[in-house]
Amino acid sequence: MRLRASASSAITVVNAFATGIGSAIGIDLWTRVDVKLTGEGIEGEIRVRGENLRDFRLVKAAVDVFREITGEDFGIKFRIESEIPVGMGLKSSSAAANALSKALANALGLGMSEMEVVKAGVETAKRAGVTLTGAFDDACASYFGSFWVTDNLRMKVLRSSKVEPLPVLLMLPGKTLLTENLSGRDFSPIKPYVEEAVRLALGGEWRKAALINGLVYSTYLGYSLEPFRIALERGAVVGLSGKGPAVFAVTNEPEELAEEWEQFGEVLTTELR
Numbered sequence: 001m002r003l004r005a006s007a008s009s010a011i012t013v014v015n016a017f018a019t020g021i022g023s024a025i026g027i028d029l030w031t032r033v034d035v036k037l038t039g040e041g042i043e044g045e046i047r048v049r050g051e052n053l054r055d056f057r058l059v060k061a062a063v064d065v066f067r068e069i070t071g072e073d074f075g076i077k078f079r080i081e082s083e084i085p086v087g088m089g090l091k092s093s094s095a096a097a098n099a100l101s102k103a104l105a106n107a108l109g110l111g112m113s114e115m116e117v118v119k120a121g122v123e124t125a126k127r128a129g130v131t132l133t134g135a136f137d138d139a140c141a142s143y144f145g146s147f148w149v150t151d152n153l154r155m156k157v158l159r160s161s162k163v164e165p166l167p168v169l170l171m172l173p174g175k176t177l178l179t180e181n182l183s184g185r186d187f188s189p190i191k192p193y194v195e196e197a198v199r200l201a202l203g204g205e206w207r208k209a210a211l212i213n214g215l216v217y218s219t220y221l222g223y224s225l226e227p228f229r230i231a232l233e234r235g236a237v238v239g240l241s242g243k244g245p246a247v248f249a250v251t252n253e254p255e256e257l258a259e260e261w262e263q264f265g266e267v268l269t270t271e272l273r
Contacts, residue, residue: 002034002035002036003034003035003036003103003106003107004032004033004034004035004103005032005033005035005098005099005100005102005106006030006031006032006033006102007030007031007094007095007096007098007102007142007143008026008027008028008029008030008031008095008142008145008273009026009027009028009029009030009031009084009090009091009092009095009142009270010024010025010026010027010090010091010094010095010138010141010142010241011024011025011027011090011168011170011210011239011241012024012089012138012210012213012214012240012241012242013025013147013149013197013201013206013209013210013213013239014137014149014194014197014198014201014209014210014213015194015213015217015240015242015243016133016135016137016152017132017133017182017185017187017217017243018187018188018190018191018194018195019191019194019195019198020133020151020152020153021149021150021151021152021158021198022133022135022136022137022138022149022150022152023137023147023148023149023150023198023201023206023209024091024137024138024140024141024142024147024148025141025147025148025163025272026141026142026144026145026146026272026273027168027170027248027270027271027272027273028165028270028271028272028273029083029084029090029268029270030082030083030084030095031080031081031082031083031092031095031096031099032080032081032082032099033078033079033080033096033099033100033102033103034079034080034103035076035077035078035100035103035104035107036076036077036078036107037074037075037076037107037108038074038075038076038077039074039075040073040074041075042056042059042060042063042075042076042078043075043076043077043078044056044059044076044077044078044079044080045078045079045080046059046079046080047080047081047082048082048083048084048085048086048092049082049083049085053086057128057129057130058093058096058097058100058124058125058128058130059076059078059080059100060128061097061124061125061127062097062100062101062104062120062121062124063075063076063104064127065101065120065123065124065127066101066104066105066108066120069110069120070108070110072108074108076104076107078100080096080099080100082095082096085172085176085246086176087176087177087178088172088176088177088241088242088244088245088246089177089240089241089242089243089244089245089246090170090241090242090246091135091138091142091241091242093125093128093130093131093135093179094121094125094131094135094138094139094142095142097121097122097124097125097128097139098117098118098121098139098142098143100121100124101117101118101120101121101124102117102143105117105120114144117143118136118139118140118144119136119139119155121139121143122134122135122136122139122155125139129180130178130179130180131179132179132182132183133152133153134152134153134155135152136150136151136152137149137150137152138242140157144160145273146160146161146162146163146273147159147160147161147162147163147206148160149198149201149202158202159201159202159204161204163206163272163273164272165271165272165273166250166251166252166271166272167251167252167254167269167270167271168248168249168250168254168269168270168271168272169236169248169249169251169254169257169258169261169267169269170241170246170247170248170267170268170269170270171227171247171248171249171261171264171265171266171267172245172246172265172266172267172268173245173246173264174265175245176245177243177245179242179243182243187220189220190216190217190220193212193216194212194213194216194217196212197209197210197212197213197216200212207237207250210237210238210239211228211232211238211239213240214228214238214239214240214247215228217240217243217244218240218244218247221243221244223240223244223245223247224264226264227247227261228247230257230260230261231247231249231251231257231261234249234251234253234256234257234260235251235253236249236250236251236253237249237250237251238250247264249261254269
């Protein structure tokens with residue numbers, strides 16, 4: 001039997017690198033996975049925005065996780081199609097891990113709860129080495145949509161709530177940054193400022209939290225703040241997604257801001273989910 005599952009991208013409200021507490025909101029960009037169980041081996045293809053990707057770390061890690069859960073040795077044939085840019089901070093790894101976990105849980109007939117599937121995806125991402133904190137916030141926002149605040153170190157949900165499906169712009173600079181490249185980076189100097197963003201997120205003020213978080217991390221990681229200035233002039237909610245370099249803006253006038261942001265890179269339009 002071939003099983004299909006999907007999970008979405010998300011944007012960051014608070015990056016968990018400095019405090020272990022993170023916050024994210026799901027957006028309407030998707031990764032879709034087809035899985036078929038086989039006797040042995042791992043065989044398949046990954047296509048991201050029409051391009052082949054040969055990095056199978058997440059797939060191999062997901063199979064290892066579910067072999068341990070079931071105590072069975074099995075193989076898979078798979079196909080992953082994703083419209084989420086890689087290396088931009090848009091939760092491409094969380095979406096793929098979620099979709100793989102959901103497809104495998106269904107294919108194996110495990111009857112896992114949705115949160116158990118999400119946690120299996122977090123474990124998959126950890127084993128694949130594509131996350132620093134476990135990214136439980138990203139995984140929840142990717143799987144369920146809506147707004148989440150989580151303690152990533154204790155895998156505990158601190159807050160969740162629905163959001164309006166407002167328009168979102170994503171600005172994608174030409175460069176990428178993989179999360180594993182930040183391994184060993186000391187984020188303690190910005191912890192007091194990120195803690196303020198956490199406080200705001202826990203109070204439901206995700207717009208203010210996203211701006212503070214985005215300005216602090218962008219400055220610390222050496223990104224230009226010019227896209228922030230332009231978005232703020234337009235009255236948009238603006239932030240840095242993940243470790244970047246993607247910048248997002250929540251705005252009711254996406255067309256005008258998109259024109260100005262095109263000088264910095266590719267601009268995509270989607271919405272909160």
